[in-house]
Amino acid sequence: MTSIINFRRPLLIQGLSAPKGFGDSTLRDPRPDAIELLGGIPDPLLLPTDELAEATARILKQPGAPSLQYGRTEGLTLLREWIADREQVPVEEILITNGGFHGLSLALSLVVERGDLVAVDNPVFPLFLRGLELNAGQILPINVDNQGLVVDELEAQLLSGLRISALYTVPDFHNPTQATLSDERRRKLVELAERFGFIVIADNPYRELRFGPESADVTLFNTSNQVIHVNTFTKTLGPGLRLGWVRLPKHLIKDGVALRSRQDSHTSLLVQSVVADYLTSSPGVFDDLLDTARSVYRSRALTLATALEKEAPGSFSIPVPEGGFFLWPKLTNPDIDSDKLAEAASAHGVEYQRGAFFSSGSGTDADRRLRLAYSNVNESQIAEAARRLANALQSLG
């Protein structure tokens, strides 16, 4: 092995932290029979595997195999048109991505100068902070309550003189708190963005998985010049596709395409073609899929909340989620050590994310909470997980 002379890691690379906490499987040592309530993972039984295989067969029979050739950086027109029609935005504003996280990464590079201050949810989706390392961004945590981001707190910080280039929030079925940003706060947030000249990065992976009849209104996110609306098929058609989109305001489209073309040209045209073929294969095919998924996930959310209350009565205060994949229960007994509980739970065969992993600053009760994913466990696993968690609680004395 020859020696490495003079090799100097670029600053960008030096700024990337080692894995820790959330998402770091090396920190876990689960039991072989562990029930995992860990990730925002859709149930594979709810994914349209047969339909995607059929779509692939159709797509690969097209003369000239266009899905195996180069495509446009913006994405496949058929897919962008389907999305634009559904979202009621001009097709030019839709840029296809390799999933939601890629959308976040693009959004950050488009609007955040290195070292800029970026306001973020507190608690926050932790991988966003890891993505922000590429921009060496500094964070300004803004609390999230049961109506989502506390926009008045952001306003106070801005009025005190702080300046941000972007704000990051998950507006619908917030990860981890499950709160949905109220309509009034949506309006005020965009007004602040216009007034103080920052861009809102609205990260919306779970929005289609609502349990109630009405979606939250995303019109502002799809029309404002101050908002990049980040969306994905990850939670509905599967993370493994790596397929999503951003709705970019007009003034960022050219930059977005220029940046993307220099990263990896475009998203797999085979994946785009297959998904577009599936989505347009019959009217309502996607809504039918969503209806089934919503019903299953809603049932699991209720089952888990009910089972926790049954197995460990009074131990948790449990906000009932209105959509998404997670429960965010709070320990009612302040004497319980939540790190010890997570260790005991692991020993009892149930794995979840500790609430403390989601803090982006002080002032929240995240370290008293658990993020429990119910999306990829069946009803009997949920019941067993609740029993194990109750036993773990008891074991702490």
Add this chain to the structure above:
Amino acid sequence: MTSIINFRRPLLIQGLSAPKGFGDSTLRDPRPDAIELLGGIPDPLLLPTDELAEATARILKQPGAPSLQYGRTEGLTLLREWIADREQVPVEEILITNGGFHGLSLALSLVVERGDLVAVDNPVFPLFLRGLELNAGQILPINVDNQGLVVDELEAQLLSGLRISALYTVPDFHNPTQATLSDERRRKLVELAERFGFIVIADNPYRELRFGPESADVTLFNTSNQVIHVNTFTKTLGPGLRLGWVRLPKHLIKDGVALRSRQDSHTSLLVQSVVADYLTSSPGVFDDLLDTARSVYRSRALTLATALEKEAPGSFSIPVPEGGFFLWPKLTNPDIDSDKLAEAASAHGVEYQRGAFFSSGSGTDADRRLRLAYSNVNESQIAEAARRLANALQSLG
């Protein structure tokens, strides 16, 4: 429409140039019946469309649909193992990418500090320079002759005191010149990299498409600590997959994974799974595919060279390629205006890339050359293209 207040584009974005020349279709206005000798595009008839559809059907039948779930940033183990076995490198050194261009972009971010000097082929694959804009890299052009990069010229520059953090070259069937770097120069290049502490980015999209029995030796590129070897399935299985890999030296693996995980998590696991299933479906399936492709492309290269000499005797000096997708003929008559020739050719219904687009500095004859892609045109189209080009030449008087 609300106004955009205070929005300041990040420096990285400001550094991205507008499209121009190579690859900018807005500059072309082809005839409806134009024959396109433009891009490094594989013939779709040579791509394994049926086999990929069958592989997809198998993959999407797997219990739990693992190909639709999250995967490891490094890539799918089965695919990495197949590549590592073929390349005779440790599997840890293989990082899956979204195609060759993505590999270049990752390599640059891993080793080039913003504003660093990067040595590049002259003439060069122009999109590399566009990718380098993300790093605000300055370029040091090094000439390419019929044995590839002139390594002695690089050495002289280094001895004169210039320092580079990376060198970019296409070693096998160079794009556009078609030269293959000699074994002696390979050794000397890596020695220089060790001595002067830079990283060689060896971009090798065409290497499998050799016309002769022997491949160039890539052992050094797969073993040296100073080389990132960038590879792709783009030219063999199709650009639309967006699937490739980089062989990273050990000291760059951790950084490579950290960087990639912050961009877009990982390459489509569906695409990786389908290709891995296809590649392992029977022994030799990939080599059989390559044998057919090599034979077809070799025949087209010879047909085009022969037809050009027949239709426009003595007008071109034509190096015979030993692999790849391109001819790089030189105009023998110095009085012919090569820009005017390209315009006349377009009017006569044949489109190609002007040699001038490939210059990275002075001192080459690139502006006297044409890059003619024969990969995605059949033999009769090739004959007709040569006739049209000869007519275009004649039309210049």
